[in-house]
Amino acid sequence: MKKLVLLNFLLTQLIFILPAQNLHWLNQMGGSDNDASYSIAVDDSGNVYTAGSFGGTADFDPGAGTMNLTSTGDKDIFIQKVDASGDLVWANSMGGTGWDQASSIAIDNSGNVFATGFFSETADFDPGTGTVNLSSNGGFDIFAIKLDVAGNLVWAKQMGGTDADEGKSITVDATGNVYLTGRFQKTVDFDPGTATMNLTSGGGYDFFVQKLDASGNLVWATKTGGANTEDSFSIATDNSGNVFTTGYFEGNVDFDPGSGALNFTTLGSQDIFVQKLDPAGALVWAKQIGGTGVENGYSIAVNDSGNVYTTGLFYGTVDFDPNGGAANLTADGLCDIFIQKMSNNGSYIWAKKLGGTGVDIANGIAVDNLGNAHITGIFYGTADFDTDTGTLNLTSLGLSDIFIQKLNTSGKTIWTQQMGGTEIDIGNSIAIDNSGNTYTTGSFYGTADFDAGPGSLSLTSLGVADIYALKSSICDTQSVPICMVGVDSNSTNNLIVWDKPITTNIDSFIIYREITVNNFQPIGSVHYSDLSEFYDVSPEADPNNKSYKYKIAILDSCGNEGGLSDQHKTIHLTATTDSNDDPLLQWNDYEGFTFSTYRILFDSTGNNSWTEVGTAPFGDNAYTVTTVPHTPYSRYVVEVVPPISCITDNTRSNITTLYIVSTEEQEPATSLLSIYPNPFSQSARLVFNNDKREPYKLVLYNVLGAQVWVKEDIYSEEVIIQRGNLNAGVYFIELQGKARTSRARIMID
Known part of the structure; x- marks a missing residue:
């Protein structure tokens, strides 16, 4: 199977602020059938997991080797693990003679793998040499499985009734509890053990939320629904164990799964819901968003601050403030994409739309550790991906193209990528690691170009549709200002200090010193994770000899170096005596920021016990000390306080000591x-x-x-x-x- 590794291969692309794309790797898996990946996850070590379905024989080794899996029936489940470089670790299949599909995958802190979806007839869920058969009670049953880090089956559970029941989304909390959501019809036993926990739908499909412990035992299960159809597509938890779901509902629905009542009635045919349950499964709140058409919530994410992000599609005009205010968005075409942010208590923060005159859908959302939202999905025709007042039009090459987009904490577009060919290409799921790398997966038909810029990086499916998975990072190469330069407390080295930008795509900071006039050369670097300061220990930069000029640049995670900052120049101080034998201090002006006053400090102990003995305005470069008696080992420094906050609160000259040899x-x-x-x-x-x-x-x-x-x-x-x-x-x-x-x-x- 085909794998493209592009470490440090920088691609210029048409995106909002023209950053560079570093496509770390691009994997293709598939065979002669219709194969699709629906979910992607990444662990703390950078291993990447995908899950979906395949038919016939498909090669799941994206490298030069071969790892063929063959389905037993129409479609089998696959789960694949690759390492941080995109190389195959293992791939497993599970299934039977019917249609079996993994719709969602999650990873716990120990690297165990959890998946949910649906299966029909009898399916073997042991990917090894053993057999663990589960038989559906109706058309489709829900499954939940746990694999260990090596891909071995730990447990497999099923829930289902006489109709078609589906698991749509799965997540796991920090203590190993497992949460599922999806839809069911008629009566279903949600206790996967020997006991019974029957829930009965109110009409068509109802949606369920289920909590299992780390061993797969039932903790609780709830259902929400009315006389029509309700479907939940995505589930997430916050750091307190609260559970959030999103999807759509029809008609009148009670969103309190307990004994209370919280009824919503759709404004059109389908409205979006967002529901929050506490760790015991009791309702905390539920919100309705909708208009006169069709609105669906397809994906939900919660960041470390507890803010709730949802995405999906909407039609017509929809008020996205669920609390009585007005936040109307109007779709430009058949359906547009929405992204909504609410607080943990359900208060409206913002909502944005993307789209054009065709069909535009967001299928997945993830939030990085800075609160930026990342989404993926499909668009058809020309769509505007600028969430603000500007325009960022992208035009699909075929029936639908893949998009990946990043929005900042205020919902403004940071960048957008487009990938696709002349047929149907789908972005289904997205994940973000702690370094801000983006992982996406889905399917593509025919030949699709995965170069998000003007170049070409094409894959061609072997059958009807193949699976793709990729890892990329997007870098906005920028500059960062120096906060201050000075001399350390021992007057032996120059010190350069800067404020560290809050971002995820900086690798390191490169420090430059002026070697000859206007010729700055790099003298060292500091990693982003380290303290934002640098000591110039070179003997060529003795602060007691003269002043020195410094600049700084950013090296981003794509390998690009940003522009040099404005220069800062240290203060060099000398001391002599005037005609009255009083200490006369002279220095050069500090360069780098605006200030008004120099402070003159004195120490007679040799222990850095500094006392202010006078001040001088900016532009005055000399001061006669008459306020303290001179001692044979009097020490002086000149100090400036930066106008902005630094990790140190002042910049000082070298220490000069005035001696009288007499x-x-x-x-x-x-x-x-x-x-x-x-x-x-x-x-x-x-x-x-x-x-x-x-x-x-x-x-x-x-x-x-x-x-x-x-x-x-x-x-x-x-x-x-x-x-x-x-x-x-x-x-x-x-x-x-x-x-x-x-x-x-x-x-x-």
Whole structure:
């Protein structure tokens, strides 16, 4: 079977803001019959699962190998697992002599696989060498199965009566409870065990919601319906275990499955419903959306915040605010697509429409961890996929084309993809992983182009229709501004800080430094998951030598690098003394954001205990310190507070230390200290005059003003200074007496 792997193969496509598509892989499965995939799911490891039906012999290895499955009857169930690269892990078939179909698939946190659908006659649900036969009680019965991570059967359950009953959707919560929804007619026993839990439809079809535990035992089951037909197509749960379903209903229906009553009557032939049950199966709320025509809810999803997203089709004019307000949308053709967002308590947030003059249907919806909605389905003719005031027309190549679309949290179109050929091509299901990659599946007839841009990437079905599954990521290559640049607290490295955009398609951030005038070169990168800061540790970027300019760029998950940000320039500070021997500080202006004031900070301890001693307006690049007494190891920095919030709240210059190499006496100097050799490697001799035989204290400071060596109660006139563990560099000696203090600079080589 055919598999196309396109890692880092970037395709430019006609979409709303012209991002790039990275089609990681595209798989084709099928044979000489009509084969279709109805559901797709992805686990936390990136394994991808599809489920549907096939006839005859079909090859389910999308690579160069062969993995043929042969149906026993008209149609058999298939479940396939591929790894994150799209390579086959396993594929299983289940079925009998009739028509058997998997309509929905779900994965739990342990990688177990759950599926539901329908089967007829007698079907074997053990995909291995054993036999687990289930026999339908009527036309179709509902099944629910659990497979382990290797595809082995754990359990298989059936529910059904004398008519045609179908499981349409399945999901599983964090504790392993399993939820199903679908439709049934007449009386059906919903206890898959030895007990009985009969539910009876009110007329035609009613819809059911069922909860099983991880072992497949019944927890509860509910039914909702009236005298006509009600159908539920999709089910989802929130983090609290509440259960949400959507579908359509006809006529008058009581949506309280308990002893109460909550009656809705359709405005047209079919209206949409959204129902919420609590973890015990009791009604929390139900909503009706409809107009004078036909409206169906086909898919539902709930994000981590509990917001509820639904999609499907509508005809004519429909008010999508179910709570008394007005949010009318009008279809342009036979039927248009709707996407609706409500809060967890059923309050209306927004509704959007897509479509044209033909038939446009959304079959699947998924929500990423940022609250963006992703949908897939079909469209015919020319359809406008801009949910706002603009226009984004796509025209199908055949009877129907596949579309994939992403909307932001406000319902605005982010991008739209089109795939298809001259016949019928269908998008049935969509899933999103934690990195924002998109997975879709469905079926295609004849030859279909899966390149969403101007290029061509075609697959041709082997029979009537084949299955496709693909993994892609869409990247909006963008730039991100630097928040600030500065110098670290030890005055040894420059620090670059930026605000991390909330998105799912950034791989990393690339940091650039100016090497020559206006020539910026990359010096390092930081992964998106790491803290948004970078220390430039290169010896070529010593903050104590001069100021430096930096820019930043984004590398997206498609491998595209965005444009460089505006530059930021560090502050470089120097210190001398003026004619009055007061400290004179000078610096260059900070570049990168607008500000009004520099703060001048002072430290005499060597422990980064900074005190503000003055301010200077922007544009002034010098300041004379007269507010504090100068000490022999006074340290200064200049600081600016960014106008926007960063992960650090200020940017500082390098630390500059002002030393006075002299002898200070309260009486005329009668002696000077001398040091030899200077520089020295292992030891040096310090000689001074102590004719009064008073005690002296000898202190050695490093260039940051920190004490690194002290000797007290010195009465002799000679001291040996041992290098010990001191590093090579410049140091300052201070010889402190009662009436005099002498200072000198020494070097260790």
